Amino acid sequence: MTQGEAPPRSTRSRPTMREVAALAGVAIKTVSRVFNGVPTVDPAIVARVREAADQLGYRPNLTASSLRRGDGRTSTIGMLVEDAANPFSAALTRTVENVARERGVLVLVGSVDEDPARERELAQALVDRRVDGLVIVPAGRDQSYLISEQRSGTRMVFVDREAGLLDADAVVSDNRQGAVTAVNHLLKAGHRRIAYLGDRASIPTAAQRFAGYRHALEVAHLTYEDEIVQHVPASEEAAVTATKRLLELPDPPTALFTSQNLVTIGALRALRALGLQDAVAHVGFDDFPLADILNPGISVIAQNVEEVGRTAAEMLFRRLDGDESPTRTVTVPTRLIERGSGEIPAEGPRHD
Amino acid sequence: MTQGEAPPRSTRSRPTMREVAALAGVAIKTVSRVFNGVPTVDPAIVARVREAADQLGYRPNLTASSLRRGDGRTSTIGMLVEDAANPFSAALTRTVENVARERGVLVLVGSVDEDPARERELAQALVDRRVDGLVIVPAGRDQSYLISEQRSGTRMVFVDREAGLLDADAVVSDNRQGAVTAVNHLLKAGHRRIAYLGDRASIPTAAQRFAGYRHALEVAHLTYEDEIVQHVPASEEAAVTATKRLLELPDPPTALFTSQNLVTIGALRALRALGLQDAVAHVGFDDFPLADILNPGISVIAQNVEEVGRTAAEMLFRRLDGDESPTRTVTVPTRLIERGSGEIPAEGPRHD
DNA sequence: TCTCGCCAAGTCAACGTTGTCTCAGCGTCG
DNA sequence: CGACGCTGAGACAACGTTGACTTGGCGAGA
Structure with missing residues (x-):
């Protein structure tokens, strides 16, 4: 065990657009435009804003942004597996992550341990964080508790096993x-x-x-x-x-x-x-x-496993892109x- | 491949506190109090609010809540591992998840694939989502890009390898x-x-x-x-x-x-x-x-691995609980x- | 009986951001 | 030379929630 030298760090609070705007001498909205790549901003102003942001160490707050934005997207999906430590779950997580990565989406992972109550709690916790979608390896035989979430627009795909008492997409092995x-x-x-x-x-x-x-x-x-x-x-x-x-x-x-x-x-x-x-x-x-x-x-x-995971993730993102076709269960062959x-x-x- | 029956779902938008309040005939703030377990609310009103919430399928928006709250906590931590699919990373993820679970905290996972650039991108993505803390298995030898985050109050613990050019807690094997x-x-x-x-x-x-x-x-x-x-x-x-x-x-x-x-x-x-x-x-x-x-x-x-992961998670949460002692590197023996x-x-x- | 204090419930503003609208300035064309 | 359109930047409100403060009703003590 080694001792570090650092005294308690000064918890200066994180800079916001307001501070960047003040430093750059522009309106908040202009900073917003710069960070959203709106092309109609004067290049000189863009440079000034970027410089001010770098100087302050500004990072946009995705949380606030997602709250305000029309679609409310968080660029985060939730994934419930049986146990993050087992090879099947781990491989699944990784393939889903790979597909998500291409879209700048991060994955929240939870281990359900074959416990239906735990499945439900975790699913709720994910929904409370307003994930854009869910990939679920269900533990219980009744996912009807997700009906209202589904109606509220949370897209979901089940993996390895189909959902019970819920009409939803699924990808399973044969x-x-x-x-x-x-x-x-x-x-x-x-x-x-x-x-x-x-x-x-x-x-x-x-x-x-x-x-x-x-x-x-x-x-x-x-x-x-x-x-x-x-x-x-x-x-x-x-x-x-x-x-x-x-x-x-x-x-x-x-x-x-x-x-x-x-x-x-x-x-x-x-x-x-x-x-x-x-x-x-x-x-x-x-x-x-x-x-x-x-x-x-x-x-x-x-x-x-790779095909199962990839297919599930792709189905989920297709739904998020607006696919409203009837739900399907895709069966992946074994070998x-x-x-x-x-x-x-x-x-x-x-x-x- | 099986066909489901469901036609496009009605994407009715998610209910908010406002709607619950309207249905229960109380002020929004009262709904807030009920969901935060404030004890001074009349039990009859609590019951009415809960009923209204159930009826609408209301779920609190943790995103909005964390934005408004003083501490800005998201009850989410970020974890960067080498590859979510490999057994070492998977076991680590699972132990961290276990500790987090006890505190109602969820884990965002990212695979770095031994790529320093990827490490940095992912760390930024996590910070942009305002995770409360980070557990990182670093790929690069320079984590100085995290200094400003550290100063902004993001707590972080490094695992398996110490951070480079950054004074931070770490847990490593001997x-x-x-x-x-x-x-x-x-x-x-x-x-x-x-x-x-x-x-x-x-x-x-x-x-x-x-x-x-x-x-x-x-x-x-x-x-x-x-x-x-x-x-x-x-x-x-x-x-x-x-x-x-x-x-x-x-x-x-x-x-x-x-x-x-x-x-x-x-x-x-x-x-x-x-x-x-x-x-x-x-x-x-x-x-x-x-x-x-x-x-x-x-x-x-x-x-x-279990002790490494658990120790790291516990150190992180101790920091989040206000521990401001000098940074340490804990070395876990091998066998x-x-x-x-x-x-x-x-x-x-x-x-x- | 009147005032004061107390407590439950409500009003208002703000967290950090972005959609919508407005406005100022400039070039153009009749 | 004046009206007009256009373009780039700012003002304002709102997303869903909670902190700080206010209000109103009721009981107790003088």
């Missing part, structure tokens, strides 16, 4: 089809006893992935067995326990479909702990860093990445 | 000592030829870690050899190439100290590609997910995590 692809891939490797391990079924995305799993089994004329299906809270620990339980069954599954990131990682920890990583096939939903470097590499259904774990055949690893 | 620990650990395993692979030396944290490396060698009376030192841009590809170059030397190093996240991952990819992961010892700076599940597990010097790769002895893996 969860169901992704799950079908995963299961079909395991079927192709000869598996007939494929376990499902996923997030609680109350989470819409988990429900869709689970539906895909059931559908694929049905098409393959396999009977669904409750015994090899586990819905657990999305945490590594819970997934480790659940995986072990599955693999210690009298008639254990020969393949595993894990429908969420942390669940996938928990499952692969459990497989390794049991020394079964080369014996039990495994496909996870959602890619994760270093999945390719493990042994075997983990085959996954990868979401196109199977084969890395080894999903290609382990039913009879166990090949030894020929 | 980079130098962490590097010393890493190298000492490798020395203890018998290594005498330890390579350094790190981010460009122009990045202050990289420079400190490099200094730690040199210092540890010196204390151990080992001569510094330029041949086994590489400064590369922080990317996996660059690190892969550099690592291969090091290991293909006539007299290759028996141990590797990688001083940055992506560099560490690049190095371990290269080690695996060459089949040397069990022969060459390796300690990385910065922990990363799944480091423990690899084979061998990757030993690292872990930064305490060695042994997982296998760093304990490989100098003569190669044991075969006894």
Whole structure:
């Protein structure tokens, strides 16, 4: 810990247009014109105003400006994600930020932690700051509390999951089809006893992935067995326990479909702990860093996070630009990445 | 892609206090008092105002309120990180958000991408929105452009790296000592030829870690050899190439100290590609997910990101609460995590 | 009974900016 | 040479809210 030298700083209050105007010897309105790039101001005056502003360290107050301006735009949008620290949310935030950046718009971020009450509080806090729009990964199943905001002109786009009880734009991954692809891939490797391990079924995305799993089994004329299906809270620990339980069954599954990131990682920890990583096939939903470097590499259904985020942001800005067309839900396809774990055949690893 | 049904929404403008007051039959000021929890308002009137507000879907305008209020606080802070999508930045953002949340403060996030010009632009954009304070992971080495802001009362705390040409609070990891620990650990395993692979030396944290490396060698009376030192841009590809170059030397190093996240991952990819992961010892700076599940597990010097973020946020809020003490730099210790790769002895893996 | 003080509720102006309107000065054209 | 249009700059009010002050009604004490 180092000591600095500075004594308490003089909190001289921030200069305003009034002071700049006084120093430059012009009217406030003229300063306003200069900073808004109005072309009809005498170049000599522009120079004088700029000089005065620099001298005082003047910076326009966007807050005041947005209050007075007709459209009331704040050049700020709000973004609610599940948890700013997790890779999916972080990647999403970054792509939205990239699109916003091009328009000089900043992003207010909030982590909802799968808590509907928190979602609502944060959404209100964003609205209270008069953000121009919202990008929301909803936690709850009821967003009707936003109806009045929507009517008041706040544009919003939902991501990863659609809004409930609210008609709004959304961008989602093709969860169901992704799950079908995963299961079909395991079927192709000869598996007939494929376990499902996923997030609680109350989470819409988990429900869709689970539906895909059931559908694929049905098409393959396999009977669904409750015994090899586990819905657990999305945490590594819970997934480790659940995986072990599955693999210690009298008639254990020969393949595993894990429908969420942390669940996938928990499952692969459990497989390794049991020394079964080369014996039990495994496909996870959602890619994760270093999945390719493990042994075997983990085959996954990868979401196109960048496209999801970019599409959502672009839809939002199109709305802000006046697009009044009917609301849409855009579905972004997923992609199977084969890395080894999903290609382990039913009879166990090949030894020929 | 699904079609919604909603026709263009009626953009009725947002209700204001005036309208609430009219509906409740009271003066605007009374509505203001109700929403600010002033206790001297007749409970019957409070009820009437609240009802009117609910009926209209009224939400106070924090923007206007902050403009009028004496302190001008916006209950918003700005945060500049290297890249919102990388795990270090994301974790930092999240801890700062957690502290802010307790005070009803929201966080505006911007990614600087190691670009000093971008850092400056974003800082200005945040100041223009009159954030109450800034948490900055600086990209450039000169933050003197913030002196006038500081004087105008914007509080700021720097994270991960100290500010340049500006007297301000900072919270940093003990980079130098962490590097010393890493190298000492490798020395203890018998290594005498330890390579350094790190981010460009122009990045202050990289420079400190490099200094730690040199210092540890010196204390151990080992001569510094330029041949086994590489400064590369922080990317996996660059690190892969550099690592291969090091290991293909006539007299290759028996141990590797990688001083940055992506560099560490690049190095371990290269080690695996060459089949040397069990022969060459390796300690990385910065922990990363799944480091423990690899084979061998990757030993690292872990930064305490949570403590760094929390400390920074707490310092910022203490300043906002009126703390005028001299500026400080808080150094947060790092911690060695042994997982296998760093304990490989100098003569190669044991075969006894 | 009258004055005084008290307290709840209201009026007014102001935060920093910009939209609208006005005005002064200048060049042009009949 | 005078009316007119034009152009550039200023005056004024307003955005939605709150700080400072005022008002009015009521109870208490002399």
